[in-house]
Amino acid sequence: ENGLAGWLRYAPIPGAERYRAQLPSHIVALNATATSPVYVAGQELEKGLQGIFGKQCTVHHAHGHWGAAPQVVVGTVDEYTKAYGALADAPELIEDGFWLSTKGQTVQILGQNERGALYGAFEYLSMLAQGNVTEVAYATNPAAPVRWTNEWNNMDGSIERGYAGASIFFANGVVVANMTRAAEYARLLSSIRINAVVINNVNANATLLSTQNIEGIGRVADVMRPYGIQVGISLYFASPTSAVQGQQNLTTFDPLDPSVVTWWTNVTEKIYERVPDMAGYLVKANSEGQPGPITYNRTLAEGANLFAKALQPHGGLVLFRAFVYNPINESVWKNDRANAAVDFFQPLDGEFDDNVVIQIKYGPIDFQVREPASPLFAAIPKSNVAIELQITPEYLGQQCHHVYLPPLWKTVLDFDLRKDNESSLVRDIITGKRFNKKLGGSAGVVNVGTNQTWLGSHLSMSNLYAYGRLAWNPSDDSTVMLQDWTRLTFGLNPSVIDTMVQFSLETWPAYENYSGNLGIQTLTDILYTHFGPNPQSQDNNTWGQWTRADGTQIGMDRTIGNGTGFSGQYPPEIAAMYDNLASTPDNLLLWFHHVNYTTVLKNGATVIQDFYDQHYAGAATAQTFVGMWQSLQGKIDTERFTDQLFRQVFQAGHSIVWRDAIVNFYHNLSGIPDEAKRVGSHPYRIEAESMVLDGYKTYAVQPFEVASNFTAIV
Numbered sequence: 268e269n270g271l272a273g274w275l276r277y278a279p280i281p282g283a284e285r286y287r288a289q290l291p292s293h294i295v296a297l298n299a300t301a302t303s304p305v306y307v308a309g310q311e312l313e314k315g316l317q318g319i320f321g322k323q324c325t326v327h328h329a330h331g332h333w334g335a336a337p338q339v340v341v342g343t344v345d346e347y348t349k350a351y352g353a354l355a356d357a358p359e360l361i362e363d364g365f366w367l368s369t370k371g372q373t374v375q376i377l378g379q380n381e382r383g384a385l386y387g388a389f390e391y392l393s394m395l396a397q398g399n400v401t402e403v404a405y406a407t408n409p410a411a412p413v414r415w416t417n418e419w420n421n422m423d424g425s426i427e428r429g430y431a432g433a434s435i436f437f438a439n440g441v442v443v444a445n446m447t448r449a450a451e452y453a454r455l456l457s458s459i460r461i462n463a464v465v466i467n468n469v470n471a472n473a474t475l476l477s478t479q480n481i482e483g484i485g486r487v488a489d490v491m492r493p494y495g496i497q498v499g500i501s502l503y504f505a506s507p508t509s510a511v512q513g514q515q516n517l518t519t520f521d522p523l524d525p526s527v528v529t530w531w532t533n534v535t536e537k538i539y540e541r542v543p544d545m546a547g548y549l550v551k552a553n554s555e556g557q558p559g560p561i562t563y564n565r566t567l568a569e570g571a572n573l574f575a576k577a578l579q580p581h582g583g584l585v586l587f588r589a590f591v592y593n594p595i596n597e598s599v600w601k602n603d604r605a606n607a608a609v610d611f612f613q614p615l616d617g618e619f620d621d622n623v624v625i626q627i628k629y630g631p632i633d634f635q636v637r638e639p640a641s642p643l644f645a646a647i648p649k650s651n652v653a654i655e656l657q658i659t660p661e662y663l664g665q666q667c668h669h670v671y672l673p674p675l676w677k678t679v680l681d682f683d684l685r686k687d688n689e690s691s692l693v694r695d696i697i698t699g700k701r702f703n704k705k706l707g708g709s710a711g712v713v714n715v716g717t718n719q720t721w722l723g724s725h726l727s728m729s730n731l732y733a734y735g736r737l738a739w740n741p742s743d744d745s746t747v748m749l750q751d752w753t754r755l756t757f758g759l760n761p762s763v764i765d766t767m768v769q770f771s772l773e774t775w776p777a778y779e780n781y782s783g784n785l786g787i788q789t790l791t792d793i794l795y796t797h798f799g800p801n802p803q804s805q806d807n808n809t810w811g812q813w814t815r816a817d818g819t820q821i822g823m824d825r826t827i828g829n830g831t832g833f834s835g836q837y838p839p840e841i842a843a844m845y846d847n848l849a850s851t852p853d854n855l856l857l858w859f860h861h862v863n864y865t866t867v868l869k870n871g872a873t874v875i876q877d878f879y880d881q882h883y884a885g886a887a888t889a890q891t892f893v894g895m896w897q898s899l900q901g902k903i904d905t906e907r908f909t910d911q912l913f914r915q916v917f918q919a920g921h922s923i924v925w926r927d928a929i930v931n932f933y934h935n936l937s938g939i940p941d942e943a944k945r946v947g948s949h950p951y952r953i954e955a956e957s958m959v960l961d962g963y964k965t966y967a968v969q970p971f972e973v974a975s976n977f978t979a980i981v
């Protein structure tokens with residue numbers, strides 16, 4: 268149990284023999300081409316029935332009569348109708364949707380397209396692997412067509428903000444030769460109904476477009492295609508002026524220059540020649556040092572449309588990121604980077620081509636432990652939009668802490684922005700329902716690596732699993748998704764499931780409490796690592812993620828009157844709520860307001876006392892995770908048990924480091940004592956690195972964030 272199989276283990280279920288007779292003996296996969304998703308669905312069903320029940324099935328690729336034995340038929344609705352005649356209860360299916368019926372002697376798994384049929388096969392197997400052999404008959408359709416992952420893989424094989432080793436796609440500047448992991452990843456993603464993967468970093472490199480690498484992208488696409496997964500790529504906006512093998516070298520990348528238009532048209536044609544079903548381009552422009560259209564005084568829409576026009580004849584999409592800001596010129600947005608996205612994009616609403624989707628991070632800053640929903644979701648009703656979520660926990664403990672993320676994502680997906688004083692849930696905006704858009708959806712930054720756990724820890728896979736489920740149905744329930752994932756990953760023992768649910772649901776609140784509560788943001792090192800406490804780094808940096816803390820006050824005044832005006836970017840009802848201290852929820856108080864440490868919260872505590880209390884409470888909760896995890900000993904396999912235990916022990920210790928660093932910092936700054944007399948009351952505590960030990964010497968640790976004060980002893 269090294270984690271490689273993820274939630275697709277097909278482990279035997281208790282009492283499997285009992286069900287064998289009622290299960291299919293024949294699998295009819297209505298496509299004989301080995302690279303087709305329906306063929307793959309047949310193989311998957313064979314493997315699953317064998318693994319879960321020890322049942323050997325015969326796989327056929329044509330309609331036939333196999334006696335009275337139960338069978339399962341998988342294929343598109345069209346192929347099924349040709350072979351068997353019209354379906355009695357013809358389901359309403361849209362692209363990628365499927366019909367699953369386990370009633371009678373024939374299990375029907377029928378997709379609107381081949382991809383849908385494969386999704387249906389995974390759904391059936393997921394039921395069986397969870398011990399569910401009841402009769403069902405239903406159709407299901409995706410809430411949105413864009414269900415993508417982003418993989419921030421660099422061409423040298425490293426991964427930006429990846430915590431699971433090297434890239435499965437690239438090494439030494441080129442696409443790797445061995446596609447085994449890429450294919451396995453496609454299988455996992457297909458089972459959660461992801462339909463496209465952007466394989467390289469948003470901070471992209473022009474050399475991706477070399478003739479050799481286009482061939483490499485083609486090889487990735489070839490192994491992912493049988494799973495219904497399309498490949499997309501991130502572009503470096505200034506590629507035309509970079510030296511790229513096989514491509515012309517221009518002196519400009521101005522999006523309105525005809526030579527640049529031709530350059531992108533040609534490159535796009537070359538890519539589609541090799542990858543006829545390429546999903547499209549992801550573009551980060553004019554942000555964090557990346558070049559873009561503004562470099563030539565062109566608008567972001569002109570930049571996005573450059574690619575949209577090149578892709579349009581091929582059916583590709585441009586996912587254009589709204590994460591546009593300039594870290595060294597904060598004064599443009601009144602010293603508040605949160606203002607940047609709406610300021611940039613709202614005036615351009617209506618100017619983006621039809622195949623452009625604006626990809627918006629869930630909050631206005633950057634994947635923090637708590638953020639209000641980005642106001643941009645309500646500000647560009649004429650544009651297609653997708654939400655960008657982060658599965659790789661960049662600011663949330665980097666796989667050394669476990670944080671189950673769906674409850675955090677749901678604070679945004681379920682948020683009602685009240686555009687035009689009408690219900691405007693973010694989940695209805697991204698699915699296109701609210702503003703009548705055909706395009707929209709989700710992009711998840713996953714960053715899997717070659718580590719066998721995929722993400723760096725076993726439990727983090729619950730976040731990837733849930734991401735796929737939410738991309739399909741943003742109303743899916745955090746607890747139900749976790750229960751399903753747990754059964755598939757660790758088996759059917761009810762006490763394992765209950766413990767996992769209790770533990771996982773407590774992780775995000777605990778992390779928020781010991782890192783940064785009341786909406787102050789994750790008080791992590793902001794300059795480099797984004798790991799570990801470093802409240803000092805939060806102010807007067809060039810990144811504009813500030814807390815504005817001084818001796819008497821804390822929090823960012825984002826109100827309309829005296830503040831940065833950010834609250835005014837929301838539709839009126841929401842703007843009024845956040846603009847007013849009294850109606851701002853405590854958990855976002857310091858996001859929107861600059862207040863005295865002695866300001867009294869709705870819960871009756873002062874800001875500083877609540878800060879102390881919650882940091883202690885959060886760290887105390889993290890201690891209980893160790894015991895909860897230990898209670899699983901013997902109920903799950905030793906390999907994964909031991910691996911995760913190590914992480915929980917680390918998290919328990921590091922949560923105390925977090926707690927003390929934060930409470931001491933604000934205690935020193937404010938001079939306000941802790942009513943419970945905990946803070947600053949450890950006169951005998953000595954930092955490990957201050958101690959002297961005979962026969963040992965200190966040395967500086969690399970990377971520095973893994974040791975207190977960068978120091979260890981040898």
Ligand code: BDP
Nearest residue numbers: 427428469470551590633634
């Ligand atoms: C930040 C990451 C940085 C990314 C950037 C982005 O720290 O590595 O390049 O977001 O999303 O969160 O472009």
